[in-house]
């Protein structure tokens with residue numbers, strides 16, 4: 001349900017603009033408060049009066065119409081929106097947004113908002129596949145804009161191919177899910193629209209087709225954080241080594257990995273698309289120096305396997321951190337605070353979650369954990385034995401504090 005949610009629907013000038021009427025009507029039936037902004041060319045396809053009637057709100061179509069109020073209006077709408085949906089989005093609109101051009105009410109308002117923006121493109125196949133359009137979409141995705149991919153079919157121009165606006169019901173369902181993930185738990189939605197990547201589970205470093213080196217991580221800690229983050233409204237990418245766990249419901253993207261190298265490549269690829277990275281995976285520091293593509297035969301002698309150093313993924317991300325929030329874990333058996341504190345500095349983390357593996361009910365495979373959180377200023381927060389999902393919420397609370405402090 002979209003009860004009391006304020007959604008700003010941006011309509012740009014394409015033949016699919018008429019379908020936006022249906023979207024607005026369906027949003028209204030689900031209880032949302034809708035404001036429509038139309039570009040000048042959208043008004044050539046559908047009259048503003050249609051949207052006005054369906055949304056029960058004035059339609060804004062030209063920022064210069066009311067010179068005295070437009071600035072206030074667009075900032076007000078940008079602030080009050082819980083989400084923006086651009087439907088249909090033309091190549092022209094996508095190009096302007098990707099280039100930072102704000103020359104009408106829609107581009108100005110979208111650029112002024114901090115709420116999640118969902119873009120549903122529709123255009124001719126060749127235009128959609130054009131490298132420039134694809135680059136613009138990739139760029140916007142990296143900045144956190146969400147896209148509902150067009151489908152394939154017979155287009156208005158007579159061509160057959162990808163570029164047709166996604167089915168209206170699917171668009172409405174996408175937006176509904178976007179909101180509902182944060183309300184499933186009936187509690188907070190303080191991570192609404194925030195993009196979080198969480199690593200979980202063990203890595204596997206292969207020796208030969210039969211054998212590998214791994215560790216005792218079950219993935220429970222990372223999966224618990226992912227579940228709680230989804231409940232609090234985050235858009236979660238879960239990158240996981242091999243586990244026996246079910247992928248949590250509501251995850252936006254699940255990426256299975258094996259080795260530390262896979263993890264590194266995946267995180268580098270996904271890094272820019274996310275606001276927060278939580279690294280709870282137990283990553284192998286070493287891998288066999290050489291991989292034998294045939295099963296190594298046993299002999300009467302001892303077998304020596306030489307190990308090479310893996311990249312420290314957290315350290316590498318720390319070097320390109322920018323304004324992202326980076327959270328690490330420290331799995332320790334001794335000198336917990338000293339070792340964990342060293343890792344915060346080395347890996348440029350905002351804070352680290354240290355678990356003492358020697359304590360019963362902490363660390364690998366249990367449903368509980370006993371953690372200390374140490375922040376970059378050296379403050380230490382100690383907690384009793386808690387369920388891993390409770391630890392997940394503590395971590396999310398700490399991330400929220402970092403975000404709020406940055407916004408002060």
Ligand code: PMT
Nearest residue numbers: 217218219220221282283312313314328329330331364365
């Ligand atoms: O999966 P469970 O069974 O629920 O167990 C949970 C857990 C014990 C695995 C988890 O709570 C935990 O402590 N994860 C981190 C384990 C670890 O690798 O710790 P570390 O101290 O070696 O590494 C410190 C940090 O650097 C971690 O965030 C780790 O993800 C990262 N790292 C480590 C090595 C490496 N080559 N690259 C990394 O990015």
